Structure formats: structure tokens, C-alpha cells
Amino acid sequence: MAPIVLYHFPISAPSRSVLLVMRNLELDVEIKILNLMAGEHMKPDFLEINPQHTVPTIVDDDYILWESKAIVTYLVEQYKPDCELYPADPKTRGIINQRLYFDSTVLWARVFSAIAPIMRQGATSIPQDRKDAIKDALKTLNDYLDGQDWVAGDNCSVADLCLLASVSTLDKLGVDLNQFANITAWYDRCSTLPGYDENNEGATGFGNAIKSKLEEPF
Ligand SMILES: N[C@@H](CCC(=O)N[C@@H](CS)C(=O)NCC(=O)O)C(=O)O
Structure with a gap:
């Protein structure tokens, strides 16, 4: 079987989340790096x-898909159905999906809205209300982890891998976790997951690029 082609930019958190899932599913991947900065x-x-x-x-043979959360759930359903990262039980899956949407529509959306003006419009600071919105989302994530090791329960799921890509980005941006x-306990737990170091490298690249443009630390 031909490897799955992943169009990837290592500093992009959504892109890193897919690679993390591929590493944890032990899928054969051909990475094609697209430098977004170079267009x-x-x-x-x-x-x-x-x-x-x-x-x-x-690109999986003749099948094309984008949107990180759609990709990660497709990969499990196609290649490791009912594996622990995304079990088939509808109620378990419902909670995992909720955490995935939380990452896309709340946590990462707020990170993106804080950093887009820096990347695209030459801003050199992040307004306090955007910093507060990120902290508020982190508090929600912290509450999800109350009394459980992983964001959707007792087992590591695709939601942990996607949230790891976002949280590591915040860590490398200098956000005090x-x-x-x-x-912090969950982040430490994640450090033994396949692909952790590779993700960390991309997050560090992103954090350094943004920090170099900020007048004061996050
Ligand atoms: N919701 C999408 C976000 C994807 C996204 O916006 N990726 C950015 C990099 S972080 C990108 O490709 N930007 C280039 C563009 O929009 O032209 C996902 O989760 O895959």
C-alpha cells in the first residue's frame, strides 16, 4: 500500500496534530512540506x-481530505477502527468529538485570533482581552482534566493529540501553564507519546517566530 501523503507545515498546530495521530497509529506517511511563508x-x-x-x-490513494479533525477521525475509521484513540462506542466518541470541536472552535480559534495580527499585519503586541480569552479556554481544559488522566476520560484519544499540538504551541509562545x-500534569503525561518530540520541535519554531516579533513576553 502506498504511503498516505500529508501536505504539512511543521510550525502549524493543526498540521502537527495530524502528524501526531499518524505517528500514534503507526501509519506510513509521505510528508510534503509546504512553506506557507513562501506562499x-x-x-x-x-x-x-x-x-x-x-x-x-x-491524499490517500485517490482520496483527498483537509480539516485536521476530519482527517484524524477518518484515519482511525479507515485504518484502525475501534482503536483506543477513537473507540466506536457512540457515547465515548461523542465526548471525544466535543473535545475536538473545543480545540477547533474555542482554544485554537482564540490562539489564532491572538496571533493572526502579528503574523499578517505586523502587530507587536497581543491585546489583554485576547490573552484573557486564551486563559479562559485553558481553564476549561483544566476543568475537563479534573479527576481524569486524559481529556476525554481514562484513555488517551485523538482529542489529546490535537490538544497537545495547541497547548505545546502556547507553551512555546511563553504562556505560563x-x-x-x-x-501541566497532562502535558507531562503526553511526553511519552509517539511523535511528541517532532511536535515539540514545530511548536518551538512557531513560538520563537512569534516571540521575536513581540515587544513584551506573553
Ligand atoms: N480548521 C483547519 C485550519 C487549517 C489552517 O487554517 N491552516 C493554516 C495553517 S495553521 C493554513 O493552511 N493557512 C493557509 C491559508 O489559509 O491560506 C484545520 O484544523 O485543519
């Missing part, structure tokens, strides 16, 4: 694959 995602050959020009995008004891 490689806007070239006609990639636009033909994904007219929305976003990473991550996968120490006020969230459940998150």
Missing part, C-alpha cells in the same frame, strides 16, 4: 488538490 500553498498544483489552500491536507495544575 507554496498558493501554487496551482496544490490549489488543484485543495482549493481552500490549507494544511494539513492528505503553571497556574493550570491538571494541564
Whole structure:
């Protein structure tokens, strides 16, 4: 079987979340790096694959898919159905999906809204209300982890891997996670997961790129 092609940009958290899931599922992957800073995602050959020009995008034989959460659930359903990372039980899956949407629509959405002006408009600071919104989302995540080791229960799931990509990005941006004891314990627990170091490297690259543009630390 041919490897799954992943169009990837290592500093992108959504892109890293898919690679983390691929590493944990032990899937054969061919990584094609698209440098978004150099506009490689806007070239006609990639636009033909994904007219929305976003990473991550996968090509699995003749099947094309983008949107990180759609990709990670597809990968489990296609290659390791009912594995512990995304069990088939509807109620377990419901909670995992809720955490995945929390990452996309709350935590990562708030991170993105804080950093987009820095990346795109030359801003050199993050307004306090955007910092507060991120802390508020971290508090919610910390509450999810009350009395359990993983974000959706007693087992590591695809939601942990996606949230790891986001939380490591915040860590490398200089956000102080120490006020969230459940998150720091969980983050430490994540350090033995396959792909952790690779994700860490990309998060560090992103954190350094943003920090170099900020007048004062996060
Ligand atoms: N919700 C999408 C977000 C994907 C996304 O916005 N990726 C960014 C990099 S972090 C990107 O490709 N930006 C390039 C563009 O939008 O043109 C997902 O989870 O996959």
C-alpha cells in the first residue's frame, strides 16, 4: 500500500496534530512540506488538490481530505477502527468529538485570533482581552482534566493529540501553564507519546517566530 501523503507545515498546530495521530497509529506517511511563508500553498498544483489552500491536507490513494479533525477521525475509521484513540462506542466518541470541536472552535480559534495580527499585519503586541480569552479556554481544559488522566476520560484519544499540538504551541509562545495544575500534569503525561518530540520541535519554531516579533513576553 502506498504511503498516505500529508501536505504539512511543521510550525502549524493543526498540521502537527495530524502528524501526531499518524505517528500514534503507526501509519506510513509521505510528508510534503509546504512553506506557507513562501506562499507554496498558493501554487496551482496544490490549489488543484485543495482549493481552500490549507494544511494539513492528505491524499490517500485517490482520496483527498483537509480539516485536521476530519482527517484524524477518518484515519482511525479507515485504518484502525475501534482503536483506543477513537473507540466506536457512540457515547465515548461523542465526548471525544466535543473535545475536538473545543480545540477547533474555542482554544485554537482564540490562539489564532491572538496571533493572526502579528503574523499578517505586523502587530507587536497581543491585546489583554485576547490573552484573557486564551486563559479562559485553558481553564476549561483544566476543568475537563479534573479527576481524569486524559481529556476525554481514562484513555488517551485523538482529542489529546490535537490538544497537545495547541497547548505545546502556547507553551512555546511563553504562556505560563503553571497556574493550570491538571494541564501541566497532562502535558507531562503526553511526553511519552509517539511523535511528541517532532511536535515539540514545530511548536518551538512557531513560538520563537512569534516571540521575536513581540515587544513584551506573553
Ligand atoms: N480548521 C483547519 C485550519 C487549517 C489552517 O487554517 N491552516 C493554516 C495553517 S495553521 C493554513 O493552511 N493557512 C493557509 C491559508 O489559509 O491560506 C484545520 O484544523 O485543519
